[in-house]
Amino acid sequence: MERKIRVLIAKPGLDGHDRGAKIVARALRDAGMEVIYTGLHQTAEKIVKTAIQEDVEVIGLSLLSGAHMTLFVDVANMLKENEMNDVLIVGGGIIPEDDVPALKKAGISGVFGPGTRVDEIVRFIIENVKR
Amino acid sequence: MNNLVSKVIKGNTRAIAQMITLIENNDSDAIDAMKEIHKKSGNAHVIGITGVMGSGKSSLIFELAYQYRKQGKKIGIIAVDPTSPFSGGAFLGDRVRMMELATDDDVFIRSMGTHGMLGGLASSVFDVVEIFDAAGMDIILIETVGVGQAEVDIVKIADTTLVVLVPGLGDSIQTIKAGLMEIADIFVVNKADKTGVEQVVAEIESMLDISSKSDRETPIVTTSTKKHLGISELVSEISSHRNYLKKEKLIEVKRRKRYEAELTEIIKMRLMNLIFDESKFKERIDTLIDQISNKELDPYSAADEILGKILK
Numbered sequence: 001m002e003r004k005i006r007v008l009i010a011k012p013g014l015d016g017h018d019r020g021a022k023i024v025a026r027a028l029r030d031a032g033m034e035v036i037y038t039g040l041h042q043t044a045e046k047i048v049k050t051a052i053q054e055d056v057e058v059i060g061l062s063l064l065s066g067a068h069m070t071l072f073v074d075v076a077n078m079l080k081e082n083e084m085n086d087v088l089i090v091g092g093g094i095i096p097e098d099d100v101p102a103l104k105k106a107g108i109s110g111v112f113g114p115g116t117r118v119d120e121i122v123r124f125i126i127e128n129v130k131r
Numbered sequence: 132m133n134n135l136v137s138k139v140i141k142g143n144t145r146a147i148a149q150m151i152t153l154i155e156n157n158d159s160d161a162i163d164a165m166k167e168i169h170k171k172s173g174n175a176h177v178i179g180i181t182g183v184m185g186s187g188k189s190s191l192i193f194e195l196a197y198q199y200r201k202q203g204k205k206i207g208i209i210a211v212d213p214t215s216p217f218s219g220g221a222f223l224g225d226r227v228r229m230m231e232l233a234t235d236d237d238v239f240i241r242s243m244g245t246h247g248m249l250g251g252l253a254s255s256v257f258d259v260v261e262i263f264d265a266a267g268m269d270i271i272l273i274e275t276v277g278v279g280q281a282e283v284d285i286v287k288i289a290d291t292t293l294v295v296l297v298p299g300l301g302d303s304i305q306t307i308k309a310g311l312m313e314i315a316d317i318f319v320v321n322k323a324d325k326t327g328v329e330q331v332v333a334e335i336e337s338m339l340d341i342s343s344k345s346d347r348e349t350p351i352v353t354t355s356t357k358k359h360l361g362i363s364e365l366v367s368e369i370s371s372h373r374n375y376l377k378k379e380k381l382i383e384v385k386r387r388k389r390y391e392a393e394l395t396e397i398i399k400m401r402l403m404n405l406i407f408d409e410s411k412f413k414e415r416i417d418t419l420i421d422q423i424s425n426k427e428l429d430p431y432s433a434a435d436e437i438l439g440k441i442l443k
Contacts, residue, residue: 003156004219004244029220036242039227046233050226053239055148 005033005129007058010047011040012071020092021062027118028060028125044074048082056087057129060121061108063093069102076107086130092116132160136167142205142267144239151241154258165258172264173386175207176373179289181275181311186295187321188274189228190356191365196232198366199270205237207263207271209256214244221246225274239263245276252284254396257389260288286314287392290385291372293365295319296335298327312338315349317368323353323361347375406437415440 009025011018018040025035036054038047051059059079061072072091079087090110091103100111110124138146153161178195180188189210196206210225221244232238246253256273263271275285286292294315299322312335320331335351350368354361376382406412416437422428 006152025222029215029222030218032219034214034221034223034242034244036223036226038233039230042230042233046230049233050230050240052145053148054242055152 003131005058005125006054006056007033007035007060007125008038008047008051008054008056009035009060009062010038010042010050010075011062012042012044012047012075013063013065013067014041015063015065015067015093016040017064018062020064021060024060024062024092024118024121027122031122031126033125044071044078047075048078048084051079051084051087052082057131058088058090058125061089061091061093063091063095066094068093068095069099072103072108073106080107088125088128088130090121090124092121132164136164139168139262139266140171144236147239147262147266148241150262151255151259154262155243155255165261168258168261168265172261175260175264175268175271176369177260177264177271177273177288177290178369179273179275179285179292180295181283181285181292181314182295182319182321183297184276186297187356188295189225191293191295191319191321191354192225192272192274193229193232194354194356194359194362195272195366195369196229196238196270198362200232200235200237204269205267206239207259207266207268208238208240209259209263209271209273210240210242211245211252211256211273211275212242213276214246219246220244239266239268252288252396254393254400257288257393257396283310283314284392288389290376290382291316291369293317293319293369295321296331297322298325298331313342316372317365318349318351319365320351320353321356324355324358328353402441406441412437412440 007028009021011021025037028035036056038050047059059075061075063071068091076089079089089108090112091108092112095111095113103111109128112121135146135150139150150161154165180192182188192208196208199206208229210223212221212223212225214221223242223244226240226242229240232240241259243256243259252275260271273285273289292314294311296318298320318335320328332351332353339349352361352365352368354365376385407416419428419433419436423430423433
């Protein structure tokens with residue numbers, strides 16, 4: 001049995017809209033992945049500790065409120081501090097194109113804004129998971 | 132691997148998480164390491180929580196864990212959700228209700244899919260219980276799926292089994308399938324803030340009157356996780372049950388049933404892998420299925436042939 005990809009879908013910060021995150025979560029499940037969902041209003045610390053316990057290979061961060069440069073980067077830095085260097089980080093939500101290079105530099109490997117097809121996200125994860 | 136095992140026994144979070152992943156993926160070194168883990172297990176109180184979907188199991192686990200933490204206990208939580216038999220994937224959402232505990236280093240929450248072809252509880256759940264136990268956890272809470280075989284199977288792993296019901300399910304007790312009502316060491320009627328609680332309690336009581344066989348009266352506790360009510364009573368009943376098991380020397384009996392169930396699951400899993408995954412049988416099975424479809428052969432004769440090959 002091939003090892004399943006375990007993904008953590010997290011909603012950092014105060015943004016209360018999780019419909020998109022749940023749609024992505026379901027698509028990943030339908031693609032054969034095990035998806036753990038944190039629910040709303042998570043801190044970077046909770047997200048990282050959850051990622052460690054659940055031993056996930058992928059973290060998907062969803063944010064629509066515009067605080068991604070702080071919150072996504074916080075998560076990426078905290079993962080580095082915890083030596084979780086094999087985790088693929090992807091992000092989605094309302095993220096301006098101009099912010100994407102800085103996010104990638106901070107360790108967010110894929111940024112998927114509105115209009116992204118879910119199968120693009122699935123393919124990205126399968127191709128980029130660090131094994 | 133030895134390094135990983137010693138870290139697990141010291142309670143290192145990362146090591147525990149990695150060991151669980153290795154076991155879930157049938158890593159042979161990890162399976163070998165279970166010999167040592169097995170020797171160090173057997174101390175934790177294992178509590179199984181089952182019941183219909185939407186009965187508030189996850190929230191109840193959160194409340195229980197919160198109380199046990201006040202007692203200074205170390206907690207392991209296994210949250211099981213169904214794996215799709217079609218895609219092989221799973222949406223593991225039980226943790227949502229428990230995230231307030233996510234920063235407590237003495238609470239370890241692991242979400243798992245059911246992933247066995249045979250339904251029920253995957254053999255890896257037994258392993259995770261042992262890993263948690265060997266890592267020094269005092270209480271292990273297991274939440275099962277609200278449907279299927281896993282509900283009833285939980286009694287094979289747990290020392291204390293809680294069956295959670297809620298008011299407003301109509302003829303709830305009558306329609307609840309056989310087995311679920313029989314496995315309870317404690318009944319919990321959750322969402323007690325809603326109307327209809329007394330009816331559910333009365334139904335459980337009358338059912339218990341008819342079927343009472345054991346020397347212990349099965350307690351019924353009403354709780355409301357929303358209003359944080361009834362939780363200390365529940366903790367108290369769980370503790371009483373644990374004392375009852377110790378007094379009547381039933382812990383050994385329970386453990387024996389657990390190991391029997393685990394052995395059975397491992398054998399089943401290995402046999403299924405051997406027959407359906409190993410290529411030497413796969414081709415023959417495909418041919419046999421074609422023959423059954425063409426009415427050249429019946430399923431029993433086909434099974435005789437395959438089993439004959441294995442049991443030779």
